[in-house]
Amino acid sequence: xNVRVYVTPKKGILDPQGxxxxxxxxxxxxxxxSGVQIGKIIDLTITGDGxxxxxxxxxxxxxxxxxxxxxxxxxxxxxxSEG
Amino acid sequence: xxxxxxxxxxxxxxxxxxxxxxxxxxxxxxxxxxQYLWHKDTDLKGVQAVILPGGFxxxxxxxxxxxxRFSPIMQSVIDFAENGGLVMGICNGFQTLVEAGLLxxxxxRNTGLKFVCRYVNLRVETIAxxxxxxxxxxELLRIVVKHNEGNYTVDPExxxxxxxxxxxxxxxxxxxxxxxxxxxxxxxLDDIAGVCNAARNVFGMMPHPENSxxxxxxxxxxxxxxxxxxxxxxxRAAEVTA
Numbered sequence: 001x002n003v004r005v006y007v008t009p010k011k012g013i014l015d016p017q018g019x020x021x022x023x024x025x026x027x028x029x030x031x032x033x034s035g036v037q038i039g040k041i042i043d044l045t046i047t048g049d050g051x052x053x054x055x056x057x058x059x060x061x062x063x064x065x066x067x068x069x070x071x072x073x074x075x076x077x078x079x080x081s082e083g
Numbered sequence: 084x085x086x087x088x089x090x091x092x093x094x095x096x097x098x099x100x101x102x103x104x105x106x107x108x109x110x111x112x113x114x115x116x117x118q119y120l121w122h123k124d125t126d127l128k129g130v131q132a133v134i135l136p137g138g139f140x141x142x143x144x145x146x147x148x149x150x151x152r153f154s155p156i157m158q159s160v161i162d163f164a165e166n167g168g169l170v171m172g173i174c175n176g177f178q179t180l181v182e183a184g185l186l187x188x189x190x191x192r193n194t195g196l197k198f199v200c201r202y203v204n205l206r207v208e209t210i211a212x213x214x215x216x217x218x219x220x221x222e223l224l225r226i227v228v229k230h231n232e233g234n235y236t237v238d239p240e241x242x243x244x245x246x247x248x249x250x251x252x253x254x255x256x257x258x259x260x261x262x263x264x265x266x267x268x269x270x271x272l273d274d275i276a277g278v279c280n281a282a283r284n285v286f287g288m289m290p291h292p293e294n295s296x297x298x299x300x301x302x303x304x305x306x307x308x309x310x311x312x313x314x315x316x317x318x319r320a321a322e323v324t325a
Contacts (some may be wrong), residue, residue, distance in 0.1 A: 013236055017196065
């Protein structure tokens, strides 16, 4: 199964990179932009005999909580697709 | 009174670059012994205090300290800390301690988006820790920072609990000893430079006391008191049990 994990700065925590980009957009004529946040995408593949979607979901959630994201400073979501 | 030296261990991760400085700093004290602890080992070799040094462990991949936190030696350091052992994390070591959950909060990118390398003034906010007991409350220490992700952040509930429990150990201040936006090198919440856990045996700080242990050299000697505090704490504990 193909997994795409999205990691973003936790809501309510200032993202210095996002803030810098947000400040530069008006210089290009893009006004009214707010809430710029810069995160990362992590792609991975999981295989396993008889791996169910539910079991894959549980595994990915666990790896996000323990390593791929730091829940104290980051939020995460992910998508799983058969591949 | 025991005259046995206080046994320090300095963890070496791939990418640590202040391990030799930390080792040297400890060896400038007469009543210490120090050895390196390799990241792949699990044996803490009977040390009484563990230093997690600065650097770029595992290339700072994913997040600073995130990979180091799962190294074999860290599992032993976590057990050691949970049993009351003294653990001090400096810079990348601090980042590793928050990743490991041994200290509250997190360290994110500096608000200026730049690597900062300069002297800062630190105010000792509490001397009720094994790492600051040789200081005076409110004392100023002038030492260096050198980091890109030193912007300390923590949720409001945890922050309130940390304040109530006297866990804010060091703050960035100006030369007069006052909090001042210009004195904060990285945007850290409430100018926080160093914190301890609720049990007070685990301490992390972004600045580098190991670079300030020799009077007459550029770094000065203001970092000595932090190491001296650890030495005093271990020797006092030995006296009690002797």
